[in-house]
Amino acid sequence: MNAVGNGLYATISALYFTSVLGHPLSLVSAVLFAAMLAAMAADLAGGRLADTKGPRQVFQAGLIVSLAGMTAMLAAGEVVVFVLAGLLAGVGQGLCMSSNVALIRRAAGADAVMARATLRTFLTAGLALGGLAGAGVLAVGARWAYLFAIAVNLVTFLWCALLTGGLDVPGSPASGGRRPAGLFHVYRDRRFMTFAVVSAFISVHNHVLPFAVPLWLAVTHPRLTWLAGIALVVNTVLGVVLQIYANGRVNSGRGAVLSFLAGGVTIGASYLVFAWLARAPLALAVVLVLGFVVVYSLGEILLSAGAMDLQFRVVPGESQGQYSAAFGTLHGLASAAAPAVLGLVVSSGGSLGWLALAAATGLLASTVLVVGRKFEFQPVG
Known part of the structure; x- marks a missing residue:
């Protein structure tokens, strides 16, 4: 479900930023670059936290931060709000990235490889379906259609966070209880x-x-x-x-x-x-x-x-x-x-x-x- 929302958002985001919100391309490029740096930093921190605090908590935190970013994106006509929304989206994405892999290994155990392959298959299909829905939004071209699409993506983050809470995740890694070594x-x-x-x-x-x-x-x-x-x-x-x-x-x-x-x-x-x-x-x-x-x-x-x-x-x-x-x-x-x-x-x-x-x-x-x-x-x- 979250992949459908992400595919929808990826398809419409560039035109939403420029045509609907009216931000210049130079600002959009700068915000996207800053979001990428924020995602990389959050990924490194999230990986460490996933090993020490638990991957489910970090993954859920990433989803909630992403939800906050999408909420801000609904009212991102002001430059400050747009920058904040972009950074929140980047941090949320970064927290989800490495904790997602750790969560799969922790929850699926010996079936982790096949579980990840299955998820990749469903994610690919979800992104494609979201892209098709995004094409419909672009065809309509109205402001309300863009806002509705972002709201749909927002709801998928919330729904995914709720579903993650129901996962049965062991309290310690399958390979033992040794404490992870230093950050680097x-x-x-x-x-x-x-x-x-x-x-x-x-x-x-x-x-x-x-x-x-x-x-x-x-x-x-x-x-x-x-x-x-x-x-x-x-x-x-x-x-x-x-x-x-x-x-x-x-x-x-x-x-x-x-x-x-x-x-x-x-x-x-x-x-x-x-x-x-x-x-x-x-x-x-x-x-x-x-x-x-x-x-x-x-x-x-x-x-x-x-x-x-x-x-x-x-x-x-x-x-x-x-x-x-x-x-x-x-x-x-x-x-x-x-x-x-x-x-x-x-x-x-x-x-x-x-x-x-x-x-x-x-x-x-x-x-x-x-x-x-x-x-x-x-x-x-």
């Missing part, structure tokens, strides 16, 4: 951090479909830009249908490493299509784009299955929140840099840029074989 001890775990950095670099792929594909089609085949929307739909459907199955095939730490490797190499291979696309005739270009999204989606599913498993299997249960926060922070930085990297590939790199990105992704994915040999895999439960 995770960053001294070189094996995990190497894996996290590699995963973060590869995660640039998350912006390929929504950002790079429409830009590249506009450059090479302007008449086919509509295919970008079709590609997003195909990717969503394949993710919903296959993610749980892919995670179910990963039964060991070694299997998770191989799934991560296969996913990264497959994503890298999918980029080769773009080098071919530049000189392809129109009919072949349609086939290439559709072929790309299938190959890319399969790679994304395999990569996610391996990464989700490893985030539990190589992390001590009593420090899950802090490890997840470190992992999420690196991915947040990569996400912030991704549009610039992909924009450079599209605008300046051309076909050679896609070839270079394909090679870099494949090489990065292969390093997990070396890192994986040094991991001490442990049961999730």
Whole structure:
């Protein structure tokens, strides 16, 4: 339910900030950047608190702070209120991020990996449904429609907080009652951090479909830009249908490493299509784009299955929140840099840029074989 609200909000937020509230784009960009920094800081603090105080309490606190942010966003015509609403939304998001992973591990025990895969499937479907509802709001275009959409998102945060209160969560991590180490001890775990950095670099792929594909089609085949929307739909459907199955095939730490490797190499291979696309005739270009999204989606599913498993299997249960926060922070930085990297590939790199990105992704994915040999895999439960 919360994913539906978030998908709705993500679709309408930019136009709500600028067209309805009347804030200049420069202010909106600054507030969103500040919110991202606030989310990263709250994620680090929330990870520590999730390990020491309990993930359910931190997760609920994040939902309540997000609810406050959405409430303020309903009356964010004044600059001060808009800034406050944006920061509250960022802090709430950050508190939910790492505590969410720790909560899944604590509540689901030995089934944590499959529970997270199942949640990812439902979240993907929820975001898609929210996006469709957001498209309806944009079509109406009236102020009341935007306000109603934000109110719906607000209610989903409240409902999710109430549902979280009913979860049966053990009082101590499954791996024992040892007290978590200091706040920054995770960053001294070189094996995990190497894996996290590699995963973060590869995660640039998350912006390929929504950002790079429409830009590249506009450059090479302007008449086919509509295919970008079709590609997003195909990717969503394949993710919903296959993610749980892919995670179910990963039964060991070694299997998770191989799934991560296969996913990264497959994503890298999918980029080769773009080098071919530049000189392809129109009919072949349609086939290439559709072929790309299938190959890319399969790679994304395999990569996610391996990464989700490893985030539990190589992390001590009593420090899950802090490890997840470190992992999420690196991915947040990569996400912030991704549009610039992909924009450079599209605008300046051309076909050679896609070839270079394909090679870099494949090489990065292969390093997990070396890192994986040094991991001490442990049961999730």
